[in-house]
Amino acid sequence: MSNAVLVLIEPDEGRVHLVSREALTFARQLGGEVHALMLGTVDEAVLADCREQGVAVVHEAQAAGGELDAYSAAAWATALEQALEGAGAATVLAGGTERGTEVLAHVAARRDLPMAANVLAVTSTEPLEVERQVAGGAVLERMRLDATPAVLTMAGHAVEAVAAASPGAAEHRTFEARVTPADLRARVQRVQARGGGDSSAALSAARVVVGAGRGAGSADGFADVDALAQRLGGAVGVSRAVTSLGWRPHHEQVGQTGSRIAPDVYIACGISGAIQHWAGVSSSKTIIAINTDADAPMMTKADYAVVGDMHEVLPAILEELDRA
Amino acid sequence: MAEVNILVCVKRAADVTGEVVLTADGTALDGRYSGYAMSGHETAAVEIAVSLVEQHGGSVTVLTLGDEDAVEQLRDALAVGADDAVHIEADSSAYGPADVAAAIAEVVRARADAGTAYDLVLVGNDAADTGNFQVGIRLAYLLDRPVVAGVQSAEVADGTATLHVGSAEGTETYEVALPAVATVLEGGVDPRYPNIRGRMRAKKAPVETVTAGVEPKGGRTLGLSLPPPAPTQVTVLGEGPGAAPAVVDVLRKIGVLS
Structure with a gap:
């Protein structure tokens, strides 16, 4: 051999x-x-x-x-x-x-x-x-x-x-x-493709990932997250808390039991940054964290931090991008 | 519709969602402060089993391999609807994934001889602590059964299990003849919480204690350590919406704006 x-x-x-x-x-x-x-x-x-x-x-x-x-x-x-x-x-x-x-x-x-x-x-x-x-x-x-x-x-x-x-x-x-x-004996018989956009399909290979955690507030709190991901040609990734609460599907989960990502930029919104989440995102080249809590682990480990509510900061970023 | 007998295998593992502490000798996780639980995958497996038996009749047996404290996790499963439990009393740290699979296979065979043939054996996709991703697949080979990994929901009809696996493209569906093995991934079902009646029932439910019928060859762990802390050189871009121009500047600088 x-x-x-x-x-x-x-x-x-x-x-x-x-x-x-x-x-x-x-x-x-x-x-x-x-x-x-x-x-x-x-x-x-x-x-x-x-x-x-x-x-x-x-x-x-x-x-x-x-x-x-x-x-x-x-x-x-x-x-x-x-x-x-x-x-x-x-x-x-x-x-x-x-x-x-x-x-x-x-x-x-x-x-x-x-x-x-x-x-x-x-x-x-x-x-x-x-x-x-x-x-x-x-x-x-x-x-x-x-x-x-x-x-x-x-x-x-x-x-x-x-x-x-x-x-x-x-x-x-x-x-x-x-x-x-x-x-x-065990073989895929059929595949039901996901309806709607497929921004998550290439999460693990995406160049831009916009992430959201509990700070999204509810299942209805992801409009700006989706919009920013789309604007930047990226994918949406969420924390385990978000899928556990049923706000978003499991295939969007990043971290322990979800995808591991290594994008050029990961924009983490309202995510505290538990170690299991961090293990899935730490290979990102640049991390921008947005959180109301300046002491959250994600804020202290990120390259860039914005202290504030994602529901106020994201619309401002989208507006700024439209202007640019 | 025929009844269905399901065996669900769970593991007592230190909760690692908070701060993680290692034992003094650095060979194991210390859950004294964090507490212990079965994993999210296994909680989902119990839910899948209990709801299938609610629909079709039959029984759910929950099994664990561990010390006497591991009975707590068996009671947790009994409290949400499992009918009986098997406790393989053993030092789980001496068992590698092949050993655990062999010990479970022994129980499956013994129960079949005693009149309970399990149509479906469910295990977690990977253990919360040791993360080997192997027990279910090794078990399937020992029992010569088909196995599907990463199952998030399941239906059973006419001797066939229809198993759904989430993938990047969508949902993959397998149809496998029973008996079969499936490893379960959390996220496809909404596990129920125990009620008072369930907790009372769990206290009285039968737990059979057995000794492992296999001599463990052991895992191959040389030692554990905690990952080094990430270097922190965070640049604060500002507060609130006023930070937006600075964020866009960063995006432009790193070249992700087309």
């Missing part, structure tokens, strides 16, 4: 998903040859991203009978295990998306291997030890990962996706996945 690293990559709007590119950057730090696996069609844009990330081989899994057309974690795990053999990889990793985590847990369960979820860094290679986030990001755990292959998922935005010093060959290999009927 070589010391190759196999990375499960996912597509996003025609490119390799940002979280997958971060995982590829992280994989390079492990020292071995980097292989990528994508379920479904690998096109030139995906190959270009992989070349930039220094990937040596891009494996594409296909299934002539359409077994991979709809998502099944077990079918993906079967394809991943085949690619693992093909690459002779000593490490398999994925970005910490719902699917990345789920598929790797299937692989770990099938092979009775340990798995480390939400890894931030490798702290030792011989033996392999990692640092990972637990308790929703409130605590760091050092964990021994002394089995081969090592199975791990990355915490979203733990590393920044950067191009390799020299591009990879990104040799494109396709293989037929040996999906079994048992793999298809």
Whole structure:
């Protein structure tokens, strides 16, 4: 077995998903040859991203009978295990998306291997030890990962996706996945698309995120938040308090059990900034906090703070933008 | 419509929504000040189970692996409608996710032998403290059952579970033949609160204590630490609406205004 690293990559709007590119950057730090696996069609844009990330081989899994057309974690795990053999990889990793985590847990369960979820860094290679986030990001755990292959998922935005010093060959290999009927016992039958705007669809990859917390006051308190997100071409993200109160849907939640974001700017309105929320937003390049409480954690951790009621400050910002 | 028997697995974990304290040896979370609770995912799993049984008949069993204090979380689930409980008495810190899955599988098999076959086993998507994301999936393989992760709501009819999972694109729906395993993510259902009658019932409800039928191989934790505090160099842009021009200046400076 070589010391190759196999990375499960996912597509996003025609490119390799940002979280997958971060995982590829992280994989390079492990020292071995980097292989990528994508379920479904690998096109030139995906190959270009992989070349930039220094990937040596891009494996594409296909299934002539359409077994991979709809998502099944077990079918993906079967394809991943085949690619693992093909690459002779000593490490398999994925970005910490719902699917990345789920598929790797299937692989770990099938092979009775340990798995480390939400890894931030490798702290030792011989033996392999990692640092990972637990308790929703409130605590760091050092964990021994002394089995081969090592199975791990990355915490979203733990590393920044950067191009390799020299591009990879990104040799494109396709293989037929040996999906079994048992793999298809749990398979997505249908997807009901969200109605209305899809500003949340790309929350984890958005360049601008406007966030709102309990300070919104009620389910009707988000008009200015929505307007500012739209004006800046960004997405809306909310705190756990907001989804718990039923003011906004769960898919907009940022933090512990929601999306992790890394936008150019995060505008946090009426959010106190509990540690679980902070863990999901701390990779933002710039944070602007708006809150009536100048001592709220979000206000003291932000880059910029405005002391005031979001319902007064946001309309003024929208007005100023119209003027600009 | 056939009745449905559901097993819900919950975990007593230190509440980490407030200030987090570690034990003196740095190997575990200390919940003495924050208190302990089952996670939001597990609370949602209990709600899904109880409402399915209200509709179809059957039973809800709640299970936990932990020390004797963990019975508190079993009582919490009994108070909102679970019928009975299984307490696997063990030091949960000695159990890795594969060990926990093996211990639950033992109970599922033992109960089936005793006449209660669980059509659906629900666990939380990930534990609030250890965050491994694995117990439900490992359990499904041990029991040779289909598993769906991240389930937010569920229906059952004619030996099939219809499970809904929220995704970035919308709602994904799975239809799986029972028996099956699902890991539950909070946010899709509105968990009920216990009433006085429920609390009284919970005190008297049967809790079966068993010893784990597996020898734990253990987790692989070397130690815990708290993340370093974020550097603070906050620039106050002003107070109230008057700060708007300064905010727009910042947005322009960082290049997000098109």
